[in-house]
Amino acid sequence: MEFAVSHLQTYRGKYWGCSDTHGHERSRLDQLNFLPLLLLCTMCVTGAQGDAAPPERIAVVGAGIGGSAVAHFLQQQFGTQVQIDVYEPGSIGGRLATLTVNNQHYESGSASIHSLNLHMQDFVKLLGLKHRREVAGKTAIFNGERLVLEETDWYLLNLFRLWWHYGISFLRLQMWVEEIMEKFMRIYKYQAHGHAFSSVEELLHSLGGERFINMSHRSVAESLLEVGVTQRFIDEVIAAVIRASYGQPLTVPAFVGVMSLAGAQGNMWAVEGGNKLVCRGLLKLTKASVIHARVTGIALHSTEGKTLYKLRHESDSGHGSDIYDMVIIATPLHQGGSNISFEDFEPPAKEFPGTYHHMVTSVVHGYLNSSYFGFPEPKLFPFTSILATDNPDLFFNSVENICPINVSVGFRRKQPQEAAVWKILSQRPLDRQQLKTLFRSYYSVQVTDWAAYPHYGSAPKEVPPIILHDNLYYLSGIEWAASSMEMSAVAAKNVALLAFNRWFQHQEKIDQKDLMHKLKMEL
CATH class of the missing domain: 3.50.50.60 (FAD/NAD(P)-binding domain)
Incomplete structure (x- = not known):
C-alpha cells in the first residue's frame, strides 16, 4: 500500500495545484487524467496482495x-x-542509552543526529517528540602539547583561521562531503517509490556507482588526498574527528569517514528526553x-x-x-x-x-583541569569540547561538557570553574592517574564499555x-x-x-x- 501512496503523492504534486515549466497551472483535464491512475494503483495493490497471504x-x-x-x-x-x-x-x-548523574539524565550512547537524516526526522514527527534545545559551545583540537585549532564565537574568524592554517583544504573537504551526501540522499526517493536492494553493494552502487563501492574499500585519508586536502589538515583535523566519532585511525573506509565528517560540519540535533x-x-x-x-x-x-x-x-x-x-x-x-x-x-x-571496536564512555561529574590544555586559570577556559589528534601519548579521543537530555528554558552550561558533567571517550577505561590528569577533583565516574562500531x-x-x-x-x-x-x-x-x-x-x-x-x- 505504501508504494501506491507514494505514487499518488508524486502525481498529486505534479498535476494538482502545481505549475508547469512556464508557470501556468495544469488544466482541469490533466487533473481528471489522474483518476484512472488512482484506480489503477488501487487495483495493482489489491491484486498483488491478493495473490498471496501476508506472513502471520x-x-x-x-x-x-x-x-x-x-x-x-x-x-x-x-x-x-x-x-x-x-x-x-x-x-x-541498544546503543541509544542514558545514565543518571546528580538526579539528571544524560546520553551515554549515540548522542547526535544530522539534520539530513530524514528517517530519524520522520520518526520524531510521527511520534510527537521534540528536538532538544541547542546549547551553544565551542570546540578545540588538542595534539597532546597544545591546542592546534580553536573555535571562536565569530563565523568569519573561524573561516579565516582555517584558511590561515590549512589553505583551502576545508573548502575541498566541504565540497567532497556535500557531493557524496547529495548522492546518498537518493536513497529516500528510491525507498519512497518502494524500491529495495538485495545486498549492501547493490544499494551503494545505485547511489554512487563504482565510486561508492570503492569508497567502502579505500581509506578516508587516501580519498581526501586525491581531492586536494593537505596531509596537515588530515592529520590535525580529520584524524581528530574520526577518533571522536569511531575511535579509529585514518585507515577507516572513506564512506565511513564521510558520515563522520558530515556530522562535524554542524546541523546536529538530539531528541528531547533522550x-x-x-x-x-x-x-x-x-x-x-x-x-x-x-x-x-x-x-x-x-x-x-x-x-x-x-x-x-x-x-x-x-x-x-x-x-x-x-x-x-x-x-x-x-x-x-x-x-x-x-x-x-x-x-x-x-x-x-x-x-566490533570497543569504545569506553566515562561520564565524570567534576572540575576539569584546564591547565592540562594550557589554561592555568579555569574561568578563562572557553571550550565545551576537546578533540584529540592521533597521538599515541594521548589516552582519550574526546572530552565534552554534556547537557542533560531534558534542557529547560532557563538552562545554562556550568562555568569553567564549576563542577560539570563531562563525557570522555577513550579506547580503554581511564585509570586513577589519567582521571587526575584531566580533573582537579571529581564526585563520580560512570563507565560504559560499548562494542560500539565495526572494527574497520x-x-x-x-x-x-x-x-x-x-x-x-x-x-x-x-x-x-x-x-x-x-x-x-x-x-x-x-x-x-x-x-x-x-x-x-x-x-x-x-x-x-x-x-x-x-x-x-x-x-
Whole structure:
C-alpha cells in the first residue's frame, strides 16, 4: 500500500495545484487524467496482495534503532494484522542509552543526529517528540602539547583561521562531503517509490556507482588526498574527528569517514528526553510484542511445503522456542556480537568475520583541569569540547561538557570553574592517574564499555549479505559500510521493502539498474 501512496503523492504534486515549466497551472483535464491512475494503483495493490497471504508472524532480533525501525516499516508494508515479536535481552534502544548523574539524565550512547537524516526526522514527527534545545559551545583540537585549532564565537574568524592554517583544504573537504551526501540522499526517493536492494553493494552502487563501492574499500585519508586536502589538515583535523566519532585511525573506509565528517560540519540535533525514546515510541506505535529474551539459535522448520523458522531463546524464566514465517536479525552477528547458531540450513549459514571496536564512555561529574590544555586559570577556559589528534601519548579521543537530555528554558552550561558533567571517550577505561590528569577533583565516574562500531581494520573483503535464507534477513551488516543511527534506519527500510517485494514477488522493485534515470522518466 505504501508504494501506491507514494505514487499518488508524486502525481498529486505534479498535476494538482502545481505549475508547469512556464508557470501556468495544469488544466482541469490533466487533473481528471489522474483518476484512472488512482484506480489503477488501487487495483495493482489489491491484486498483488491478493495473490498471496501476508506472513502471520515475524520475529525481529534486537530492539535498537535498527530493530525498532524495521518493526515499524514491516507493519507499514504488511499491515497491522501481522504479529511482530521483538526479542531483546537488554534495554530497548541498544546503543541509544542514558545514565543518571546528580538526579539528571544524560546520553551515554549515540548522542547526535544530522539534520539530513530524514528517517530519524520522520520518526520524531510521527511520534510527537521534540528536538532538544541547542546549547551553544565551542570546540578545540588538542595534539597532546597544545591546542592546534580553536573555535571562536565569530563565523568569519573561524573561516579565516582555517584558511590561515590549512589553505583551502576545508573548502575541498566541504565540497567532497556535500557531493557524496547529495548522492546518498537518493536513497529516500528510491525507498519512497518502494524500491529495495538485495545486498549492501547493490544499494551503494545505485547511489554512487563504482565510486561508492570503492569508497567502502579505500581509506578516508587516501580519498581526501586525491581531492586536494593537505596531509596537515588530515592529520590535525580529520584524524581528530574520526577518533571522536569511531575511535579509529585514518585507515577507516572513506564512506565511513564521510558520515563522520558530515556530522562535524554542524546541523546536529538530539531528541528531547533522550534518543532512545525513538525506539520505545516505534515499538509502542507498532504494538510489537517485546520479549525480554536472548535468541540462541535459528533452525529451519519446514512443514507442508512451507518454509518456517524456529527461534530458540532463553531468559530468566527459562528456555523456549517459537515458529515464525519471517525473521529479521537486527543485532551484530560478528565475533563478540550475538552468538546465534544456525541449524539445518543447506547450504550452511556463513560465518561472519570481523570484530566490533570497543569504545569506553566515562561520564565524570567534576572540575576539569584546564591547565592540562594550557589554561592555568579555569574561568578563562572557553571550550565545551576537546578533540584529540592521533597521538599515541594521548589516552582519550574526546572530552565534552554534556547537557542533560531534558534542557529547560532557563538552562545554562556550568562555568569553567564549576563542577560539570563531562563525557570522555577513550579506547580503554581511564585509570586513577589519567582521571587526575584531566580533573582537579571529581564526585563520580560512570563507565560504559560499548562494542560500539565495526572494527574497520578487521573488515571482511565483502560486506555481509542481507538475505541469509528465503525469509531470513540480516540488517546490521550495513554497519560495515558505515555505522550511524540513520544508516540503521535506512537498512531497516530496505529490509522491510525487500521482504515485502520478495514475499509478493515484486521483482521489478528489487535491484533495478539506472534507477535514478527511471524515476526521473516516471516523473
